Amino acid sequence: MSAMLIASHPAPVREAIERHRRQLDANPVVYLEGNNRSLQNRARAAAGQYLGVPGEAVALTDSTTMGAGLVYNGLRLRYGQEILTTDQDYYVTHESLRLAALRTGAKVRKISLFEDIRTVSEAGLSARITSQIGPQTRVVALTWVHSSTGLKLPIPAIAAAIRSINAARGEADRVLLCVDGVHGFGNQDVGFGELGCDFLFAGCHKWLFGPRGTGVIYGSESGWRAALPTIPTFLDSSAYSHWISGTDPGAGSAVRMTPGGFKAFEHPWALTEAFWLHQSIGRAEVARRTAELATQIKDGLAAMPHVTLVTPRSPRLSAGIVAFDVAGMSAQQVVSRLREWKVIASVAPYARPHARLTPSIRNFPHEIDFALQAIRAMA
Numbered sequence: 001m002s003a004m005l006i007a008s009h010p011a012p013v014r015e016a017i018e019r020h021r022r023q024l025d026a027n028p029v030v031y032l033e034g035n036n037r038s039l040q041n042r043a044r045a046a047a048g049q050y051l052g053v054p055g056e057a058v059a060l061t062d063s064t065t066m067g068a069g070l071v072y073n074g075l076r077l078r079y080g081q082e083i084l085t086t087d088q089d090y091y092v093t094h095e096s097l098r099l100a101a102l103r104t105g106a107k108v109r110k111i112s113l114f115e116d117i118r119t120v121s122e123a124g125l126s127a128r129i130t131s132q133i134g135p136q137t138r139v140v141a142l143t144w145v146h147s148s149t150g151l152k153l154p155i156p157a158i159a160a161a162i163r164s165i166n167a168a169r170g171e172a173d174r175v176l177l178c179v180d181g182v183h184g185f186g187n188q189d190v191g192f193g194e195l196g197c198d199f200l201f202a203g204c205h206k207w208l209f210g211p212r213g214t215g216v217i218y219g220s221e222s223g224w225r226a227a228l229p230t231i232p233t234f235l236d237s238s239a240y241s242h243w244i245s246g247t248d249p250g251a252g253s254a255v256r257m258t259p260g261g262f263k264a265f266e267h268p269w270a271l272t273e274a275f276w277l278h279q280s281i282g283r284a285e286v287a288r289r290t291a292e293l294a295t296q297i298k299d300g301l302a303a304m305p306h307v308t309l310v311t312p313r314s315p316r317l318s319a320g321i322v323a324f325d326v327a328g329m330s331a332q333q334v335v336s337r338l339r340e341w342k343v344i345a346s347v348a349p350y351a352r353p354h355a356r357l358t359p360s361i362r363n364f365p366h367e368i369d370f371a372l373q374a375i376r377a378m379a
Contacts, residue, residue, distance in 0.1 A: 001371060002346040004147075004183060004321060004358035007209045012277050016270035017211060024266060032265065039269040040235055040258070046275035047216050050283070051200075052191035057224075059257035060235075060268055061215035064182040065092050067201025070257055071178055071217060072096040072141070074227040078172075079105030081138040084129070087112045088151075089143050091349070093180055097141055106138070113151075122154040122316060130161040139176045144200075145183035148350040150311030150321035155179055159196025176226055182206055186278065187320045187360070189287035198223030207320065207360060210274035211267035219254055227252040234260030286361050291315040293359035293368055297322045300372040306379045310354050323354040326378050331355045334378070341374040 009017065020039075023031045045055035061067045073096070077083070083097050087110050097108045111132050114120045129140065140162065145152045159177055166174040177197040184190075185200070186207030192200060200218040204210030219227070233239055235258045242249040249256065278286060294315075301309045301324050310323040326334045331347045334355040338345045347353045357371055 001357045001359050001363060001367070002344045003209070003360045003362065004206050004356075005346050006205055006212065007207075007360075009211065010209050010274075010277060012273040013209065013211055013270050016273040017266045020266035020269045035269070036265060037235060037237070039265075039272075043268055043271040043275075044254070044258075046272040046279075047218075050275045050279060051218060052193055053218060057192075057219055057221075057254055059217040059219070059254040060271070061201070061217060061259065062213050062263075063205075063215045064180060064201055064203040066259075067203075067215050067217045068092050068096045068180060069099075070230050070259075071199050071201055071227060072100045072139075073103070073230050074252065074257070075100065075139060075176065075178075076172075076226050076228065077104040077106040077138060080136060081106045082134065082136040083108045083139040083141055084132055084137050085110055085141040086129070086143075088146060088148065089141065090147060090180065093141055093143065107136075113153075117149055117151060117310065117312065120151065120312060120317060122157060126154050126157040126161060129158055130165070133162070133165055133175060137175055138173065139178060141178050142180070143183075144179050144181040144185075144195075145319045145321060147183055147321060147356075148323065148348045148352070148354065150318050150323045150356070152184065152312075152317055152319050154316075155195050155197060156190070163196070171222070171225075174222065176223060178223075183321055184319050187286060187290040189284040192218045198226070204271060204274060208274050208278060209360075209362075211270045213264060213267050214271050214274075217254065217257060219257075224252050224254060224257075227257065229256045229259075231259035231261065233258050281361070289361045290320045290359070293363055293365070294318065294320050294322055296365060296368045297357050297359060297372065300368070301375065304376060304379070307375060320358050320360060322357045322359075323348070324357075324375075325354055326375065329378065334375075337378060338371070338374055341370075343371045343374050345371075 044058040047058045048055040101108050162175050178199040179197045181200040182202040185202035198220045203215040205212045233256050236255045301307045306327045308325040312318045331353040335345045
């Protein structure tokens with residue numbers, strides 16, 4: 001129950017990787033020259049269809065980490081502008097923002113999302129963040145579903161409040177909402193337009209069960225205008241002509257944000273099949289099943305006197321991650337005991353670690369019962 005960390009390749013993805021690998025091994029130059037651009041664009045189109053945007057709005061990356069680094073490094077920030085984030089965000093967000101601030105002279109300010117996670121509400125979380133936006137705030141950097149606690153932020157409500165703030169701002173000062181979306185991506189029934197953020201970045205080798213070493217960045221039109229690429233692209237057909245002529249390629253875009261270079265090409269090329277697999281099941285059905293299994297775990301844990309459930313019970317405030325503590329045991333001890341039962345749980349690398357069970361659509365209710373039995377035995 002840790003596919004949220006790194007998932008096995010399902011059959012359609014595994015077969016697509018092997019098909020491309022065989023062709024590359026048979027004639028690498030010809031197959032690469034004839035297919036690289038078209039297969040990457042096919043993957044971008046599939047990613048766009050999945051969240052309801054044109055493929056032209058999607059950049060391909062290697063991971064959530066790369067997506068965060070490319071977005072935050074590429075934002076056009078002025079000296080003295082502010083990046084607002086939270087104490088509860090992950091190392092990747094904090095470090096990407098720290099480096100962006102060093103390069104640009106922008107400032108990073110962290111706020112706390114809550115005093116007690118048991119009292120959080122959608123309205124309270126949204127107000128907590130948006131009330132802290134000031135005249136110098138240029139970026140709000142958030143995580144959709146927190147890997148430490150499983151808390152899901154009301155990103156659409158936060159985005160709506162930011163739109164109201166932006167109505168009185170010029171293009172260079174509008175607040176950009178940037179979201180690490182990896183633990184909602186592949187298990188929630190919401191499109192990019194419904195989220196309302198400027199950037200959403202996520203790895204695809206977790207809940208989506210995509211090829212290892214793949215990721216995506218979704219960007220709004222105004223978001224892409226506000227960012228520049230860090231790594232030269234091979235995907236933009238005009239990139240070389242601009243280089244040869246010495247001309248400016250213009251505003252940032254998803255195609256230019258897609259890093260070039262040589263890589264394990266068969267993996268991003270097979271990303272299409274991962275999106276097709278999820279589309280064939282249906283985004284709504286995936287979300288329903290994930291919530292059903294996570295609720296089964298939460299209900300079971302909440303009934304155990306020796307267990308403290310950390311993740312909110314409501315599906316409106318959580319997704320597929322269920323974080324918990326067992327009395328008298330460290331999170332790592334809990335995970336080690338579970339693995340003795342052949343239950344694969346995990347620990348998030350935070351200052352305050354919790355054990356996590358993260359069921360996905362590949363799990364069954366009887367597996368949830370077995371995991372709960374193992375935790376019950378720790379009393």
